Amino acid sequence: NAGVTQTPKFQVLKTGQSMTLQCAQDMNHEYMSWYRQDPGMGLRLIHYSVGAGITDQGEVPNGYNVSRSTTEDFPLRLLSAAPSQTSVYFCATLQGPDYGYTFGSGTRLTVV
Amino acid sequence: AQSVTQLDSHVSVSEGTPVLLRCNYSSSYSPSLFWYVQHPNKGLQLLLKYTSAATLVKGINGFEAEFKKSETSFHLTKPSAHMSDAAEYFCVVSPSYSSASKIIFGSGTRLSIRP
Numbered sequence: 001n002a003g004v005t006q007t008p009k010f011q012v013l014k015t016g017q018s019m020t021l022q023c024a025q026d027m028n029h030e031y032m033s034w035y036r037q038d039p040g041m042g043l044r045l046i047h048y049s050v051g052a053g054i055t056d057q058g059e060v061p062n063g064y065n066v067s068r069s070t071t072e073d074f075p076l077r078l079l080s081a082a083p084s085q086t087s088v089y090f091c092a093t094l095q096g097p098d099y100g101y102t103f104g105s106g107t108r109l110t111v112v
Numbered sequence: 113a114q115s116v117t118q119l120d121s122h123v124s125v126s127e128g129t130p131v132l133l134r135c136n137y138s139s140s141y142s143p144s145l146f147w148y149v150q151h152p153n154k155g156l157q158l159l160l161k162y163t164s165a166a167t168l169v170k171g172i173n174g175f176e177a178e179f180k181k182s183e184t185s186f187h188l189t190k191p192s193a194h195m196s197d198a199a200e201y202f203c204v205v206s207p208s209y210s211s212a213s214k215i216i217f218g219s220g221t222r223l224s225i226r227p
Binding site: 035040041042043044045090092099100101102104105106 | 121153154155156158215219
């Protein structure tokens with residue numbers, strides 16, 4: 001049982017490049033989300049999905065796109081990377097209100 | 113509106129002494145409350161959760177937390193710190209499942225353990 005798998009673990013991009021951060025889960029959780037973590041700011045919600053075909057914006061959605069074609073996968077796309085997007089990105093799933101999140105191990109992204 | 117405040121950005125204790133990490137919350141609804149731990153370069157792991165059952169909640173690795181509605185607090189404690197407890201700790205408030213997007217993370221408390 002792998003839980004939540006994120007790839008890649010590390011990435012360096014040049015300003016203006018695009019890329020996709022992958023997130024896959026094998027727990028059949030309907031709710032999936034993407035967070036970014038910056039020093040002193042906790043975790044901030046970027047986008048989330050309550051099921052296949054349904055996505056919505058979180059607190060800091062600008063510069064990011066998501067789609068949810070299957071229950072298992074929830075990729076995060078950076079359209080045109082900017083240095084302000086340098087961060088650690090976490091994918092998380094939620095089984096229900098009494099269970100808490102299951103987090104992936106994160107992707108450390110640097111935009112130069 | 114809801115919010116969560118972790119009162120200390122950094123706590124340092126000696127090994128074998130008690131740990132107290134403080135968290136206050138504000139919520140219009142009866143919230144679910146969680147504590148997560150993040151070791152360096154790792155993802156977040158659930159320590160414990162409060163979901164309107166017993167007010168004293170026991171978690172993994174000897175941690176526990178007490179929900180105090182009158183004080184709107186959910187402080188995390190451990191009787192005796194271990195070197196392996198050194199990590200970042202996050203308090204999280206969640207209003208209800210229907211508003212999962214409203215889950216709010218505190219800014220974190222870094223726990224250091226002195227030998």
